[in-house]
Amino acid sequence: MLEIGWFSAKLFMKGKLIREPQYFWRQVGIGTSISSLLLFLLLLLKFPLWLTVAASSLTTGTIMPFLLKDFKMK
Numbered sequence: 001m002l003e004i005g006w007f008s009a010k011l012f013m014k015g016k017l018i019r020e021p022q023y024f025w026r027q028v029g030i031g032t033s034i035s036s037l038l039l040f041l042l043l044l045l046k047f048p049l050w051l052t053v054a055a056s057s058l059t060t061g062t063i064m065p066f067l068l069k070d071f072k073m074k
Contacts, residue, residue: 019072027067035060 011017018024035056042052 017073024068024071027071031060031064031067034063 008017015021038059039052039056042055043049047055
């Protein structure tokens with residue numbers, strides 16, 4: 001299992017793992033932006049830090065599979 005992870009990490013660093021890197025980074029950027037906006041919005045509304053982190057993490061974990069549903073690897 002560790003060998004597969006190590007091999008995938010090496011391919012990723014070489015740029016040979018992802019078929020469409022622009023699509024991948026765009027979708028990750030969209031997910032990160034949504035999460036960051038939610039985090040800062042809830043902090044501005046004076047919610048407790050633990051609640052804002054939990055809410056933004058849950059939201060990010062929920063939307064990322066939908067954003068990366070067409071993600072293709074080589």
